[in-house]
Amino acid sequence: MEPTVVTARALLCAPDRWLAGGGLVLEDGWVRAVLESPRAVAAAGVRACDLGDVLLTPGLVNAHAHLELGSLAGEVSPAEGFVSWVEGLIEAKAGAGVRAFERAATEGAAHLMAGGTTCVGDVDSTGASRSALGAGGPRARIYREVLDAGDERRTPVALERLRGMPGEDDALRSWGLAPHAPYTVSPALFAACGELGRQRGLATTIHWAETVEEGDWLERGEGDFGRLLRHSPGVSGLDAIEAAGLLGPATSLVHANHARPSERERIARAGAVVVHCPGTHAFFERAPFGFAAWREAGVELALGTDSLASNDVLDLGAEMARARTTGNLDPEVVWTMATLGGARAVGLAGAVGTLAEGARADLVAWPWCGDGAREALDALTSHALCPRAVWVGGRAVQTPS
Ligand SMILES: [Zn+2]
Secondary structure (H helix, E strand, O other): OOOEEEEOOEEEEEOOEEEEOOEEEEEOOEEEEEEOOHHHHHHHOOOEEEOOOEEEEEOEEEEEEOHHHHHHOOOOOOOOOHHHHHHHHHHHHHOOOHHHHHHHHHHHHHHHHHOOEEEEEEEEOOOHHHHHOOOOOOEEEEEEEEOOOOOOOOHHHHHHHHHOOOOOOOOOEEEEEEEOOOOOOOHHHHHHHHHHHHHHOOEEEEEEOOOHHHHHHHHHOOOHHHHOOOOOOOOOHHHHHHHOOOOOOOEEEEEOOOOOHHHHHHHHHHOOEEEEOHHHHHHOOOOOOOHHHHHHHOOOEEEOOOOOOOOOOOOHHHHHHHHHHHHOOOHHHHHHHHHHHHHHHOOOEOOEOOOOOOOEOOEEEEEOOOOOHHHHHHHHOOOOOOOOEEEEOOEEEEOOO
């Protein structure tokens, strides 16, 4: 395909890069060049397509979802506590068919794109996302989820699932690993994940330190998790992750609500990303998330929607607004989490979450929302805008209405 130049009233290429009247050279789904001014656009000598009175930004990156679980929306109440919620979810999931999971993944992906998300880190426990995502969907890091509840009789089946990991990435789908959580993954299964992750250089995501209960179980074999799990390992979750060789820059740790200060420092040194899910946080009525402590420790943060089993909507715009309010954060900080932070979390830094040479042409055109980055970021992170149009790999997925 011939290169084309796309122009708009302004481009917000990165939180600190605002270009008035610039453009992008797009070719074969990639950004080949960023043109900084109308003069540079004219000099490019390439056919230009002007989008008009809009702000063009990179698509948002949702760093944590379980799209398949949209089929269980509203099924389980959090009222009886987290362990009971998990039990309820396991029961509801057992009663649902694979078609329902696939339908939920397709619909969830469409909702995300309508809100400006062009890349999702999705945890796939049933194979539904692998079937449902691809052409016509968002770009996806599909993490294959494995767990054995610490029960060695279940480990062989989980290892078999690891051996069945898809091979090469394709145009829209990259593969990854999701050892579910330190309390549901035995040391043997964790070690196998670490080994496979190293061999193939796979991005990995792990639920970590979501609740106090999991720490009680992991370190002392105490509490309600004893109803569901066998063999407390007698170590902290972070130690279990590190022992498997999985504490590093290719790993995102999801939730991270109950970290010790020394653990924040370890995570910062390792270069792992922490993913916060504001909707789930609200669903379980959790104490405020420690944005300040994580940022002070120098840990990169990202945002996720999690699933409709613990959230009311799949819309990263809603999550940005929640994070901004609950964390009392600057718009620029929140936008960074939803773009550059998400890109790092899903192992696609440089390719998504930014408008730069060599990035994917994953774009959103927003209604004009202010002269300058400050005003625009305020509107973008307030959940006040609906995308006019969205492109994944240069292909329009939603036309202006
Ligand atoms: Zn999750």
